[in-house]
Amino acid sequence: MSNKSIFGLIGLIILAVIAWNSLYIVNQTEKAVQLRFGKIDVADVAPGLHVKIPVVNQVRKFDARLLTLESPIQRILTQEKKAVMVDAYAKWRVADAERFYTATSGMKQIADDRLSQRLISALANQFGTRTLHQVVSGERDSLMAAITSSLNTMAQKELGIEVVDVRVKAIDLPKEVYTSVFDRMSSEREREAREHRAKGKELAEGIRADADRQKRVLLAEAYREAEEVRGDGDAKAASIYAAAYGADPEFYAFYRSLGAYRDSFTSKSDVLVLDPNSEFFRYLKQSKP
Numbered sequence: 001m002s003n004k005s006i007f008g009l010i011g012l013i014i015l016a017v018i019a020w021n022s023l024y025i026v027n028q029t030e031k032a033v034q035l036r037f038g039k040i041d042v043a044d045v046a047p048g049l050h051v052k053i054p055v056v057n058q059v060r061k062f063d064a065r066l067l068t069l070e071s072p073i074q075r076i077l078t079q080e081k082k083a084v085m086v087d088a089y090a091k092w093r094v095a096d097a098e099r100f101y102t103a104t105s106g107m108k109q110i111a112d113d114r115l116s117q118r119l120i121s122a123l124a125n126q127f128g129t130r131t132l133h134q135v136v137s138g139e140r141d142s143l144m145a146a147i148t149s150s151l152n153t154m155a156q157k158e159l160g161i162e163v164v165d166v167r168v169k170a171i172d173l174p175k176e177v178y179t180s181v182f183d184r185m186s187s188e189r190e191r192e193a194r195e196h197r198a199k200g201k202e203l204a205e206g207i208r209a210d211a212d213r214q215k216r217v218l219l220a221e222a223y224r225e226a227e228e229v230r231g232d233g234d235a236k237a238a239s240i241y242a243a244a245y246g247a248d249p250e251f252y253a254f255y256r257s258l259g260a261y262r263d264s265f266t267s268k269s270d271v272l273v274l275d276p277n278s279e280f281f282r283y284l285k286q287s288k289p
Contacts, residue, residue: 022051022052022053022054023049023050023051023052024049024050024052024059025048025049025050026045026046026047026048026050026059026061027047028047029063029064029065030047030061030062030063030064031044031045031061031062031064031094031097031100032044032045032059032060032061032062032097033045033059033060033097033098033101033106034050034052034057034058034059035057035058035059035060036056036057037056038058040098040101040102041057043097043098044096044097044098045059045097060101060106062094062097062100062101062106062108063094063108064093064094065093066091066092066093066164067091067092067093067108068089068090068091069089069090069091069092069112069115069116069119070089071087071088071089071090071116071119071120071123072116073085073086073087074086074088074120074123074124075174076123076124076127076128077124077127077128078127078128078130078131078132078135079127079128079129079130079131080131080132082132083173083174084127084132084135084171084172084173084174085170085171085172085173085174086123086127086168086170086171087168087169087170087171087172088119088123088166088167088168088169089166089167089169090115090119090151090163090165090166090167091163091164091165091166092115092155092161092162092163092164093161093162093164094160094161094162095156095160095161095162096156096160097160098160099159099160100159100160100161101160102160103158103159103160104159111159111161114158114159115151115155115159115161115163118151118154118155118158119147119151119166122147122150122151122154122166123147123168125150126143126146126147126150127143130143135171136171140168143168144165144166144167144168147166148163148164148165148166151163151166152164
């Protein structure tokens, strides 16, 4: 191979290297800035194929997808000065490539650290204006919305980051107050139980007294009705006896005497001590063989 050919091949290689270093691609999932001697030349490079000047220009690319910041568990005070352990996270992405690079040098770790500090501050501010009940269940949605809004405003202004959402994974009590809280909850439940028992006992006494009253009324009415029926029966019986006696007094007397004899001599062991001339033996004396 001649020297001319060698120089030509070397020239082609150099041109290829220069061309390779002059072209770069920005993907749809990336944001990028182009630098000129370390200073920003193009603030927000659009996705696609671009040209740069080797050595003069540099390109810094950042992940533009949704990222997650896991905040360390923090001890935060509520409005009643009650301490709670809060475990939260934030979803964010790069919104302004120029501001993001200027604030963090394009390093995600720096962005996470600074955003974590702002998140802790926002949590403390919002928790400090609400009671424990409100942060646990009463105003959970409004709390998250307020934290997201305040954190997003700060992050876009200072870091070029858009905070999409903030969520609290868990809210726990500090371990050192578990016992006192559980004792207080137990005492409160016992007090409520005593109140319910007292109310139940009072209601039971009322029901029992009303039942006793109704019982006495029913028994009295039943006794009255029974006496009325018994009186009517006795009156009818007396009327029947009177009618029978009036129809044939002698036969009626004889019939009653037979009943008395039957009742008196039911048992052979019975003994009667009577005057033989007693009226009781009237019809026995009149009997003929």
